[in-house]
Amino acid sequence: MKILVPVKRVLDYNVKPRVKADGTGVDLANVKMSMNPFDEIAVEEAIRLREKGVATEVIVVSIGVPKAQDTLRTALAMGADRAILITAEGEVEPLAVAKLLKAVADEEQPGLVILGKQAIDDDSNQTGQMLAALTGWGQGTFASKVEVTGETVAVTREVDGGSETVSLKIPAIVTTDLRLNEPRYASLPNIMKAKSKPLANKTPADYGVDVAPRLATLKVSEPPVRSAGIKVADVDELVAKLKAMGVAA
Amino acid sequence: MSVLVWVEHDNASVKDATLAAVTAAGQLGEVHVLVAGKGAAAVADEAGRIAGVAKVLLADDAAYAHALAENVAPLIAGLMAGYDAFLAPATSHGKNIAPRVAALLDVAQISDILSVESADTFTRPIYAGNAIATVQSSDAKKVITVRGTAFGKADTTGGSAAVEAVTGAGDAGLSSFVGAEIATSERPELTAAKIIVSGGRALGSEEQFHAVIDPLADKLGAAVGASRAAVDAGYAPNDYQVGQTGKIVAPEVYVAIGISGAIQHLAGMKDSKTIIAINKDEDAPIFQVADIGLVGDLFKIVPELTEKL
Numbered sequence: 001m002k003i004l005v006p007v008k009r010v011l012d013y014n015v016k017p018r019v020k021a022d023g024t025g026v027d028l029a030n031v032k033m034s035m036n037p038f039d040e041i042a043v044e045e046a047i048r049l050r051e052k053g054v055a056t057e058v059i060v061v062s063i064g065v066p067k068a069q070d071t072l073r074t075a076l077a078m079g080a081d082r083a084i085l086i087t088a089e090g091e092v093e094p095l096a097v098a099k100l101l102k103a104v105a106d107e108e109q110p111g112l113v114i115l116g117k118q119a120i121d122d123d124s125n126q127t128g129q130m131l132a133a134l135t136g137w138g139q140g141t142f143a144s145k146v147e148v149t150g151e152t153v154a155v156t157r158e159v160d161g162g163s164e165t166v167s168l169k170i171p172a173i174v175t176t177d178l179r180l181n182e183p184r185y186a187s188l189p190n191i192m193k194a195k196s197k198p199l200a201n202k203t204p205a206d207y208g209v210d211v212a213p214r215l216a217t218l219k220v221s222e223p224p225v226r227s228a229g230i231k232v233a234d235v236d237e238l239v240a241k242l243k244a245m246g247v248a249a
Numbered sequence: 250m251s252v253l254v255w256v257e258h259d260n261a262s263v264k265d266a267t268l269a270a271v272t273a274a275g276q277l278g279e280v281h282v283l284v285a286g287k288g289a290a291a292v293a294d295e296a297g298r299i300a301g302v303a304k305v306l307l308a309d310d311a312a313y314a315h316a317l318a319e320n321v322a323p324l325i326a327g328l329m330a331g332y333d334a335f336l337a338p339a340t341s342h343g344k345n346i347a348p349r350v351a352a353l354l355d356v357a358q359i360s361d362i363l364s365v366e367s368a369d370t371f372t373r374p375i376y377a378g379n380a381i382a383t384v385q386s387s388d389a390k391k392v393i394t395v396r397g398t399a400f401g402k403a404d405t406t407g408g409s410a411a412v413e414a415v416t417g418a419g420d421a422g423l424s425s426f427v428g429a430e431i432a433t434s435e436r437p438e439l440t441a442a443k444i445i446v447s448g449g450r451a452l453g454s455e456e457q458f459h460a461v462i463d464p465l466a467d468k469l470g471a472a473v474g475a476s477r478a479a480v481d482a483g484y485a486p487n488d489y490q491v492g493q494t495g496k497i498v499a500p501e502v503y504v505a506i507g508i509s510g511a512i513q514h515l516a517g518m519k520d521s522k523t524i525i526a527i528n529k530d531e532d533a534p535i536f537q538v539a540d541i542g543l544v545g546d547l548f549k550i551v552p553e554l555t556e557k558l
Contacts, residue, residue, distance in 0.1 A: 120376070121375065123376070123493070129348035133353050141344075141345045142345070144487070161431045161488055163430050169424070178477070217383070220381070223378055223380065231543065232543050235543070
């Protein structure tokens with residue numbers, strides 16, 4: 001069974017996003033970019049399934065600017081077998097990404113597609129569910145545990161108030177939540193080896209997918225700023241404040 | 250414009266998050282709601298009493314009992330022939346179902362809206378709420394999820410909508426529900442609580458987390474939350490998590506204990522009315538958003554506070 005893992009190049013999670021002065025977006029010039037953290041978890045899960053003998057090959061795919069190749073090389077250094085880069089300038093919305101992934105899935109026939117549950121730039125949380133709709137497969141979103149048994153996969157999902165488990169027919173879509181695993185670091189020898197792993201270059205036109213956006217971003221602005229309040233000296237003063245607010249009797 | 254809202258429920262009662270989605274839907278047009286479940290007639294009656302709801306659609310089928318997206322999304326997509334917009338609360342179930350509906354309809358989804366600017370224009374948070382995007386949809390039908398803390402809750406009384414039975418294809422044969430482990434607690438639910446007491450990594454262990462945080466929460470009748478760092482360290486279960494990747498909350502009072510205030514945590518609580526921070530590091534970023542701050546050792550301060558309240 002092959003596993004397909006889409007990865008996205010995003011602003012590094014440690015970098016504070018800065019809204020551009022002209023209100024057209026967030027400034028991505030000269031800032032550190034990294035693999036979306038949820039996608040790292042997806043890559044890790046796929047590699048673990050291959051190491052367990054459940055999967056035979058892990059294929060990573062990224063849709064984005066030519067620089068997204070770096071993100072794919074990171075995934076290859078972690079242990080993925082080969083990569084596909086679909087080069088597209090500008091923002092590609094989740095629906096268009098899902099259509100491209102559907103086309104890749106048609107070609108590659110994976111048993112599982114494991115995706116991050118959301119990208120930390122647009123916070124959409126859509127692509128996996130959309131891909132599931134387009135392929136007509138089951139979806140195990142926000143996974144904290146994935147167990148493949150024969151032709152089914154049991155996915156334990158993080159839901160409001162706890163967790164639930166669903167059983168899906170393979171092929172299926174899984175999206176990762178934080179606690180699924182802890183991604184490994186790529187070792188230096190593996191980073192060197194990753195440079196010679198196969199990476200195919202494609203464009204949306206190769207798959208016949210129209211990636212024109214459906215949403216127009218009219219403006220990007222700073223959120224309302226909270227100003228710092230006061231500091232109290234001790235517990236008694238805090239208790240007095242709470243009582244004044246009516247929080248405590 | 251006619252709008253269909255997916256009702257989140259447990260086959261017994263309507264979940265609160267639905268009420269904010271009804272409010273958002275009311276800003277777009279006439280609101281109909283869909284109750285898809287098994288044995289959910291009581292939920293449909295309850296939904297019909299929500300102020301502003303003009304009609305309730307009830308799809309009662311075992312396939313819809315657990316809100317499996319594979320079964321519910323085609324039902325909704327079918328019903329959308331008669332509607333201009335579909336709204337769901339941005340809860341874990343809403344977020345699971347809505348994009349599947351959007352793709353079936355071949356429309357872009359607008360996630361987690363904060364406001365309705367016009368029939369096709371909405372604001373939504375990006376980058377963990379560090380930026381707010383105003384987006385305009387060019388799709389004929391809109392698919393939207395609604396951030397519960399950004400809209401007022403519709404009144405649970407005042408409506409008298411009729412209930413109409415609808416049917417869909419039922420079981421898509423792709424997935425089945427195995428079981429759930431939902432934590433039961435005497436405390437209020439995080440997203441509905443008026444007061445939240447939240448603990449961070451500084452609590453040091455699961456035992457200390459509960460020993461310090463729980464008594465204060467009980468004293469205040471508060472829900473218990475946690476930072477991602479505390480959850481990652483195993484001090485608190487994941488469903489306690491407040492932040493970009495956890496729950497978004499906006500209570501009257503948010504008490505952050507031993508939480509430094511990472512961007513991803515602030516994204517989940519900075520709309521709280523009053524923020525109180527207790528932290529030993531006076532330079533912790535949490536103090537930049539806190540209304541009331543107290544610098545010191547939480548292991549001394551919190552028990553003393555609990556006792557004096």
